[in-house]
Amino acid sequence: MFAAATLALLVTVSLALARAVLGPTVFDRLLATNTIGTCTVLLLAVIGFLTGRPEFLDLALVYGLLNLVGTVAVLKFFHDRQLDDRRRQREATR
Amino acid sequence: MSSMLIDIASWICLLAGGAFCIVGALGLLRMPDFYTRMHAASVVDTLGAGLVLLGLILQAGLSLVAAKLAMVGLLLFFTGPVAGHALAKAAMRRGLAPLLADADGALSGSSSPTRKQRAESPDKEDTPSKP
Numbered sequence: 001m002f003a004a005a006t007l008a009l010l011v012t013v014s015l016a017l018a019r020a021v022l023g024p025t026v027f028d029r030l031l032a033t034n035t036i037g038t039c040t041v042l043l044l045a046v047i048g049f050l051t052g053r054p055e056f057l058d059l060a061l062v063y064g065l066l067n068l069v070g071t072v073a074v075l076k077f078f079h080d081r082q083l084d085d086r087r088r089q090r091e092a093t094r
Numbered sequence: 095m096s097s098m099l100i101d102i103a104s105w106i107c108l109l110a111g112g113a114f115c116i117v118g119a120l121g122l123l124r125m126p127d128f129y130t131r132m133h134a135a136s137v138v139d140t141l142g143a144g145l146v147l148l149g150l151i152l153q154a155g156l157s158l159v160a161a162k163l164a165m166v167g168l169l170l171f172f173t174g175p176v177a178g179h180a181l182a183k184a185a186m187r188r189g190l191a192p193l194l195a196d197a198d199g200a201l202s203g204s205s206s207p208t209r210k211q212r213a214e215s216p217d218k219e220d221t222p223s224k225p
Binding site: 001002004005007008009011012013015016018019022025027028030031032034035038039041042045046049054057058060061064065067068071072075078079 | 149170174184188
């Protein structure tokens with residue numbers, strides 16, 4: 001039954017990957033990447049149960065945190081064209 | 095007997111969660127514009143993730159593993175809406191207009207107009223249909 005859930009999650013990841021490749025705008029690609037990240041967290045948890053190694057759950061926790069930080073960082077980069085807040089403030093006051 | 099019932103419940107949860115994940119990904123692939131795709135992708139974040147994690151919690155029983163699974167679920171519960179809100183706000187600020195239907199039901203509007211095009215016709219979004 002864990003194998004069936006793993007297969008479903010893999011199908012989900014491949015469909016989202018197709019959208020990430022096709023996506024006309026950068027936001028479509030980011031949305032697909034975010035979905036792939038969520039599915040990776042679930043996949044890590046299910047594979048931990050499938051192989052009887054629940055240590056994988058710690059990896060899932062860390063991956064979930066990295067997923068949010070990555071999405072917000074890429075959005076910030078495409079919004080400001082840079083990630084450095086102090087440089088942006090200097091350029092705004094100039 | 096009760097362990098078999100819990101097993102069946104967890105299998106149902108896992109299968110339903112996987113099915114919701116596939117449905118959400120199909121929507122992500124097939125929907126016509128960015129905002130509808132976001133609507134479809136949120137199914138994966140809420141129902142898909144929730145049901146899969148609930149099925150795993152039922153398998154784990156009352157243990158540290160179940161607590162960790164609950165933490166993962168809580169993390170997805172809070173970070174999913176934050177990422178979705180940031181994405182939608184960034185897309186709106188970039189000037190990505192939603193695909194709207196006019197009075198006779200035909201879809202109008204390009205999928206990615208620039209900010210300059212939107213500035214030329216500012217009332218296009220607020221009044222999509224005039225009789």
